[in-house]
Amino acid sequence: MRVTVDQPKCVASGQCVMLAPEVFDQDDDGIVDLLTAAPAPEHHDGVRESAAVCPAAAIHLADR
Amino acid sequence: MTDTHTDTTVELPHHPSPRAAGCPFDPPPALHALQIDKPLTRVRIWDGSSPWLVTRYDHVRTLLGDPRVSAEATRPGFPHRSAGQQASNRARRTFLNMDDPEHARIRRMVTAPFAVKRVEALRPSIQKIIDDLIDQMLAGPKPVDLVQAFALPVPSLVICELLGVPYEDHDLFQRNTKVIVKRDSTPEEVLAATTVLADYLEDLLAAKQVRPEEDLLSELVTKRVATGEMTLRDAAHMSVLLLGAGHETTANMIALGTLALLENPDQLALLRTADDPKVVAGAVEELLRYLNVTHSGRRRVAREDIEIGGEVIRAGEGIIFANEIANRDPEAFAGNPDELDLTRDARRHVAFGYGVHQCLGQPLARVELQAVYSTLYRRIPTLALATGIDQLEFKHDGFVYGVYELPVTW
Numbered sequence: 001m002r003v004t005v006d007q008p009k010c011v012a013s014g015q016c017v018m019l020a021p022e023v024f025d026q027d028d029d030g031i032v033d034l035l036t037a038a039p040a041p042e043h044h045d046g047v048r049e050s051a052a053v054c055p056a057a058a059i060h061l062a063d064r
Numbered sequence: 065m066t067d068t069h070t071d072t073t074v075e076l077p078h079h080p081s082p083r084a085a086g087c088p089f090d091p092p093p094a095l096h097a098l099q100i101d102k103p104l105t106r107v108r109i110w111d112g113s114s115p116w117l118v119t120r121y122d123h124v125r126t127l128l129g130d131p132r133v134s135a136e137a138t139r140p141g142f143p144h145r146s147a148g149q150q151a152s153n154r155a156r157r158t159f160l161n162m163d164d165p166e167h168a169r170i171r172r173m174v175t176a177p178f179a180v181k182r183v184e185a186l187r188p189s190i191q192k193i194i195d196d197l198i199d200q201m202l203a204g205p206k207p208v209d210l211v212q213a214f215a216l217p218v219p220s221l222v223i224c225e226l227l228g229v230p231y232e233d234h235d236l237f238q239r240n241t242k243v244i245v246k247r248d249s250t251p252e253e254v255l256a257a258t259t260v261l262a263d264y265l266e267d268l269l270a271a272k273q274v275r276p277e278e279d280l281l282s283e284l285v286t287k288r289v290a291t292g293e294m295t296l297r298d299a300a301h302m303s304v305l306l307l308g309a310g311h312e313t314t315a316n317m318i319a320l321g322t323l324a325l326l327e328n329p330d331q332l333a334l335l336r337t338a339d340d341p342k343v344v345a346g347a348v349e350e351l352l353r354y355l356n357v358t359h360s361g362r363r364r365v366a367r368e369d370i371e372i373g374g375e376v377i378r379a380g381e382g383i384i385f386a387n388e389i390a391n392r393d394p395e396a397f398a399g400n401p402d403e404l405d406l407t408r409d410a411r412r413h414v415a416f417g418y419g420v421h422q423c424l425g426q427p428l429a430r431v432e433l434q435a436v437y438s439t440l441y442r443r444i445p446t447l448a449l450a451t452g453i454d455q456l457e458f459k460h461d462g463f464v465y466g467v468y469e470l471p472v473t474w
Binding site for chain 1: 168419
C-alpha cells in the first residue's frame with residue numbers, strides 16, 4: 001500500500017488521526033501530516049477507513 | 065433553466081414533514097418513502113420555493129463532496145431554513161456559508177484547537193467537569209431536569225474554557241442561541257439575538273487584545289485581527305458561531321442520547337459495562353448516526369448543472385440534504401438501520417455532514433460524548449426517566465433536534 005495526502009484539500013476533521021495514528025498526524029493548524037507513505041500491513045485497515053471517511057477526499061491509496 | 069419560484073402549480077411534498085407520533089427517534093415517515101421511491105425530488109419549503117431534497121446516503125456524500133455545490137447563502141436559490149435564518153445569513157457571512165478557497169482560508173484560522181491531540185489533552189478537564197456535575201446532581205433534590213443540570217452545562221463549560229468565555233455568562237449565550245436555532249423565531253428576533261451575542265463577544269475579544277490569555281479568542285485577536293486578516297467584528301461573528309455550535313448540538317446529543325438509551329435498556333447495559341474505550345467510541349458513532357440531531361439538514365445551491373441519479377440539478381437550484389434519513393439508508397448500513405445497535409460499524413455516518421464543511425468541532429464532540437456516555441450511567445446506574453416518554457416535549461421546531469426537558473430520577 002502506498003499513501004499520499006493532499007494537504008491543500010484537508011479540512012482538519014481529524015478522523016484519520018483517530019483511525020490510524022501510526023500513519024497520520026496533524027500539524028499546528030490541524031492539517032494532515034503523513035508519517036509514513038508505506039504503512040505496515042496491520043495499519044492498512046485503519047488507513048483504508050481513513051480514506052473512506054475523509055470528508056475532503058484528501059487521502060489517496062495505491063497498491064504498489 | 066427552471067425558476068424555483070415559478071412552478072407553484074406542481075403539487076410538491078412539503079418539507080420538513082412531521083415525525084410519526086410515538087416515534088421520537090425516527091425521521092419523518094415521508095422521508096423514508098422518498099428514499100425508496102424518489103431519492104432525488106423537489107419539495108416545497110417555507111418560502112414557497114422548491115429545492116431538491118436528497119435522501120440517499122451515496123447521493124448525499126457525492127453531492128456534498130462536489131465543488132459545483134455551493135454553500136454561499138447569498139446566491140439566489142439557496143434554500144434557507146427559515147425567514148429568521150435567511151435574515152441572519154444576509155446580515156453576516158461566516159465560513160459556513162463560503163466556498164473554497166475563501167472558506168478554507170477562514171476555516172483554517174480556527175482549526176488548531178480542534179486538532180485530535182489538543183482535544184485529547186482536554187480529556188482530563190472534560191472528565192472533571194462531568195464528575196463535578198454528577199456530584200452536584202447526586203447531592204441535590206430529585207427528580208431533576210437532566211438538560212439543565214447536566215446536558216447543557218457540560219458542553220457549555222467545555223467550549224467556554226476552549227474559547228475563553230466566562231461561564232458566568234452562560235445564561236446570556238444559552239438564551240440567545242435558543243432563539244437563533246428555533247425555526248419560528250422571526251427575522252427581528254434572530255437578528256437581535258445575533259447582535260447581542262456578537263456585541264458581547266466583540267467586547268470580550270477587545271479585552272483580550274489588551275490582555276491575551278491561553279484561549280482561542282485570544283489567538284484570534286493576536287494572530288488574525290492584529291495582522292489585519294480579519295476585522296474584530298468578523299472575529300466576533302465567528303466566535304458566535306463557535307460558541308453556539310459548541311454547546312447546543314452536544315447538549316442535545318447528551319439528553320436525547322440518554323433518553324434513547326433508557327428506552328433501549330439492553331444497549332444501555334452494554335455501554336455501562338464496557339471497559340474498552342473502542343467500544344465506547346463505537347457507541348458514540350452509532351448514537352450520532354441513529355439520532356442525527358442536526359435534523360434540518362445541510363443546505364446548498366448548485367452553481368452548475370449537475371447530473372446525478374438520472375436527474376439534472378440545474379445551476380441556481382437549491383439542494384437540501386436530509387442526513388437524518390441518509391443515516392438510515394439500508395444500502396449504507398448493515399442490518400436494520402432503524403435499530404439502535406451500539407456494536408454496529410457506524411463510523412461512515414454523515415451526522416457531522418460531509419465535504420469541506422464537515423463539522424469542525426467533531427473531535428471535541430466525540431471526546432465529550434465518549435466521556436459522558438462512559439461516566440453518567442456508571443455513576444448513576446439506577447438512572448430512570450421521571451415521567452412518561454409521551455409527556456416529553458421534543459424540539460420539532462428546532463434546527464437541532466432533542467428534548468426541551470428530561471426529568472430523571474435514580
